[in-house]
């Protein structure tokens with residue numbers, strides 16, 4: 001069995017891993033490197049394929065071009081896991097498999113990039129079901145919690161044992177949407193014997209466990225209660241794909257204010273969630289563009305304290321709605337005392353930090369009160385990873401979704417758990433191959 005570490009082994013993002021057994025290859029994820037994509041998107045949302053490839057926004061999959069790829073499996077619908085599918089998948093002419101919500105988002109990406117031909121390859125697979133890929137390979141998706149609906153652990157059943165791919169996840173035993181992780185199924189896989197296990201390590205350096213979304217729900221309730229004590233407009237921003245969080249924001253509002261949702265990515269993810277009955281958007285105004293929303297923003301101007309505005313811009317993205325309002329490009333102008341709640345952390349990359357800094361500076365210069373970090377992470381932390389190693393008991397561990405420091409930090413955790421570097425825990429980099 002060969003494992004190819006194609007992307008996400010030298011950076012956070014750009015995830016892509018492949019497994020080859022008896023000349024058949026299965027790909028796990030094809031993601032964007034968001035840090036490189038965001039600066040390119042300042043002028044236009046859709047960047048041509050050749051530029052995405054040249055700039056390293058998508059993984060370099062050339063090592064697989066002559067291989068027999070039998071399936072592309074997407075773990076969940078974050079862009080750093082599925083963004084590159086419309087750019088790279090066409091040549092493989094194989095099923096693209098994921099849970100229904102993830103498929104719904106891939107459909108949007110395909111439509112944006114005008115790659116209709118890929119629609120015929122999309123294959124929905126619900127968690128708990130097993131799909132026969134070939135004579136020798138079976139695929140199973142196992143329910144896991146993360147910061148997006150229908151995230152999965154991918155299990156590939158082969159004649160040489162099971163390969164598991166867990167990128168990304170958290171262990172949330174009191175989720176506010178959907179069920180807790182399917183521990184029973186994971187224990188079953190462990191019993192059958194997992195030969196190789198690939199796992200994310202985005203927050204491996206934090207020596208704790210990640211708090212449940214239930215905690216975020218309580219934080220939000222308090223944040224909105226306090227914000228509403230003042231007679232100002234309240235804006236809130238979060239990750240557009242975090243449907244559980246947006247549901248919690250709507251619930252925390254308790255019908256007190258009219259909710260207005262504006263932003264391209266918010267519209268995409270919320271409509272997909274609504275189509276699958278994952279969220280109720282009754283009485284909520286939803287629009288993908290600021291310009292289209294100018295008439296409602298005018299109403300907000302007339303009576304700001306009647307509204308809660310959910311807007312894009314949690315990472316300070318220059319093309320987001322919050323940035324557009326801060327730059328006075330839309331019909332709403334911030335008043336002194338308006339409040340902006342960030343239900344998010346700033347992703348620690350230089351571009352995000354600079355963008356967020358600029359937005360926050362601009363907001364404050366207009367007298368806006370900024371409340372940061374009303375948030376819990378969607379990623380496992382060190383002690384969650386330890387729990388997972390003990391639960392799955394894989395023979396070989398390959399940390400992924402991180403730079404060298406993060407991968408090494410995961411490897412040192414694995415060695416605390418009895419694994420041996422270079423023998424049973426393997427630090428890979430992009431473009432690497434390991435034979436197990």
Ligand SMILES: [Zn+2]
Nearest residue numbers: 076078146168
């Ligand atoms: Zn993710």
